[in-house]
Amino acid sequence: MSQRTALLVGATGLVGGHCLQFLLQAEEYEKVIILVRRPLLMDHQKLEEHVVNFDKLDQYASIMRANDVFCCLGTTIKAAGSQQEFRKVDFTYTVQTCAIAVKNGADQLLVVTSLGANPRSKIFYNRIKGETEEALSKLPCEAIHFFRPSLLLGDRKESRPVENAGISAIKGLSLLMAGPLKKYKPIDANVVAHSMVLVAQETRSGVNVYESDRIQALHDAVA
Numbered sequence: 001m002s003q004r005t006a007l008l009v010g011a012t013g014l015v016g017g018h019c020l021q022f023l024l025q026a027e028e029y030e031k032v033i034i035l036v037r038r039p040l041l042m043d044h045q046k047l048e049e050h051v052v053n054f055d056k057l058d059q060y061a062s063i064m065r066a067n068d069v070f071c072c073l074g075t076t077i078k079a080a081g082s083q084q085e086f087r088k089v090d091f092t093y094t095v096q097t098c099a100i101a102v103k104n105g106a107d108q109l110l111v112v113t114s115l116g117a118n119p120r121s122k123i124f125y126n127r128i129k130g131e132t133e134e135a136l137s138k139l140p141c142e143a144i145h146f147f148r149p150s151l152l153l154g155d156r157k158e159s160r161p162v163e164n165a166g167i168s169a170i171k172g173l174s175l176l177m178a179g180p181l182k183k184y185k186p187i188d189a190n191v192v193a194h195s196m197v198l199v200a201q202e203t204r205s206g207v208n209v210y211e212s213d214r215i216q217a218l219h220d221a222v223a
């Protein structure tokens, strides 16, 4: 595979931050374009950073040219302030980014959604993630990969007490999560990011879904 360009959104986040590191290290990529709402203040010869207004993504279409699009955007209803604002980030920004990049010729999308993503779910979060997958699956793109992690582990700058309580409770149960329950085990954010970059090198076509057990196995195979 010749050297490629990656477009990454969510680079300031937990999964996105790891994804950025893997992309900058990967010799398959000669350029990594990131769209951020606040500067990362990082210097790297491969890195091209653009501070953008995500409500006006169309205005940045000319810089959104890449082979592979990595999407790690996301918020919480608490941080966003309402279900509507949450949907704007997790659905609208994600779908718009990918649609613009595909229109510009991108041939792979690698998008973090969530365990339980289902457009018909009664749970709002899972429904939005499912609607996002559904909308993205309609884009005319060679390969679309959805990563559906369970609870993410890693060092966060901001505190999320509810999530931390969930992590402690689920960690205690992790040893019992074998066989079909493996996909519910909490997973390290860096494992998710690593697997995204590995999958991008596989040149697999069509729509593909990776839950935590498969994400972990991809990482473990080369770790």
Ligand SMILES: NC(=O)c1ccc[n+]([C@@H]2O[C@H](COP(=O)([O-])OP(=O)(O)OC[C@H]3O[C@@H](n4cnc5c(N)ncnc54)[C@H](OP(=O)(O)O)[C@@H]3O)[C@@H](O)[C@H]2O)c1
Binding pocket: 009, 010, 011, 012, 013, 014, 015, 016, 037, 038, 054, 072, 073, 074, 075, 089, 090, 112, 113, 114, 115, 148, 149, 150, 151, 152, 153, 163, 189
């Ligand atoms: N947390 C979990 O346990 C869990 C489990 C399953 C799936 N997921 C999903 O996995 C994905 C990655 O999660 P994460 O924990 O790595 O996310 P994160 O650390 O919260 O990072 C989210 C990213 O989205 C950006 N973002 C948020 N609101 C934005 C806005 N209004 N405009 C522009 N950018 C915005 C953030 O930018 P700023 O830094 O500027 O805020 C950051 O780069 C998300 O889609 C999440 O829903 C999470």
